[in-house]
Amino acid sequence: MSMELCLLVTQKIAFYMKEIKIERSITRRGEDSLARYLQEISRFPLLNVEEEVILAKKISSGDKAALERLVNCNLRFVVSVAKKYEIEGMPLVDLISEGNIGLVKAAKRFDESRGFKFISYAVWWIRQAILYSIGTHKRMIRLPxxxxxxxxxxxxxxxxxxxxxxxxxxxxxxxxxxxxxxxxxxxxxxxxxxxxxxxxxxxxxxxxxxxxxxxxxxxxxxxxxxxxxxxxxxxxxxxxxxxxxxxxxxxxxxxxxxxxxxxxxxxxxxxxxxxxxxxxxxxxxxxxxxxxxxxxxxxxxx
The missing domain is CATH 1.10.10.10 (Winged helix-like DNA-binding domain superfamily/Winged helix DNA-binding domain)
Incomplete structure (x- = not known):
């Protein structure tokens, strides 16, 4: 991806979850790695609506720091969505990475004037990114x-x-x-x-x-x-x-x-x-x- 923020987030996931094996169920070591990643992202506080509005306005003006904060403070929600798709055959680390890409897209597109809380808007982008990746994965494994x-x-x-x-x-x-x-x-x-x-x-x-x-x-x-x-x-x-x-x-x-x-x-x-x-x-x-x-x-x- 060309998006620098996506790359940073994905690298962070890889660092904390590098022990996860590519298999349907996560091993104990994988669970420990996921726990460390969750601990890392839990240090970012949840935002209230007023804070989201301020960040969204800054993002529309090209403020990269505001974009990074809005994304970081919502990373835990990506994990929650990704866990629902573990049975689809892709490693959880990959599902989270794809979901994070959707989260960044949502953060860039979010229109605070509509009156919606950010995560209510972002969950669609997160889910679509994950489902697209799952579809691609299933199709690719059948190709010569x-x-x-x-x-x-x-x-x-x-x-x-x-x-x-x-x-x-x-x-x-x-x-x-x-x-x-x-x-x-x-x-x-x-x-x-x-x-x-x-x-x-x-x-x-x-x-x-x-x-x-x-x-x-x-x-x-x-x-x-x-x-x-x-x-x-x-x-x-x-x-x-x-x-x-x-x-x-x-x-x-x-x-x-x-x-x-x-x-x-x-x-x-x-x-x-x-x-x-x-x-x-x-x-x-x-x-x-x-x-x-x-x-x-x-x-x-x-």
Whole structure:
């Protein structure tokens, strides 16, 4: 990550939890390491609403010390959320690290004028970061080595471009940098955790997690208020611009409407199509969404 604060927090976790083994259950030594980490972060006092408002205003003005304090004083909540996902097969230290990244994002985006307590807002970002990481982990362990190598190159290229551009690169910038055809980069993107990652920016947008908003009724930040209803109406209108088959593929793949997200094989069986056809249909549908002016207009609300 390019965020210095995330790096510092992750290093701190690694220092106190370096003895934790990568396994489903935490050993006694791992528990001791976690206890030391919890002891370290417990020295940061909880903030009241007035203090959060002051810090949020300073953060909006670029105050890094205020950002660090707001994050540090809420690290214990990340641990609480991460513990709920221990059964998903990832080490607790990794879940906490991912949750901390979500916490930093929330701290940077928090709007104190809305009247919400910070952690009520941040818990959405923490949970989404953890769930995204879990999904990526489960998908990655099933990939052949040649695909893993390509995805590693993709991530390396993405990181280098982000440093150069000071923002996430677009798909066109990635394909040009990697000197690969669009289809190959799309293939790596589709297997790197988020099919044709809509977290990649659309043109100049810096952050566009459209899929997250489209797939989870609770996915919009909790301070969205009455704008939610109109937002979801727009989502349905946009989905209707896709073909019925593409709509069905996306709804099944991402669990739209409250269902459980399905793998390509499951969708293949349900729709009577090959897994490869389903994979390409998802790529095609998501590409169409990325190019729609309606979707680009929606980004301003995220």
């Amino acid at each position: 080595m040649n695909q893993l190598s390509g995805i590693m190159d993709l991530w390396k290229s993405e990181g280098l471009l982000e440093q150069q551009l000071q923002r996430l690169p677009t798909l066109a910038e990635l394909t040009e940098f990697m000197e690969l055809p669009d289809e190959r980069v799309l293939d790596y993107l589709s297997n790197s955790g988020d099919v044709f990652s809509l977290d990649l920016p659309l043109e100049d947008a810096e952050d566009s997690p459209i899929v997250n908003v489209m797939t989870d009724p609770m996915a919009m930040p909790p301070d969205a208020g009455l704008e939610k209803e109109a937002f979801y109406i727009n989502i349905q209108r946009i989905m209707n611009l896709l073909s019925p088959r593409d709509q069905n593929v996306l709804r099944l793949a991402y669990g739209m409407g409250g269902g459980r997200p399905l793998q390509n094989e499951d969708i293949s069986n349900l729709m009577g199509l090959s897994s490869e056809t389903i994979r390409r249909a998802k790529q095609k549908a998501l590409f169409k969404l990325r190019e729609m002016k309606e979707v680009k207009m929606m980004l301003q609300y995220l």
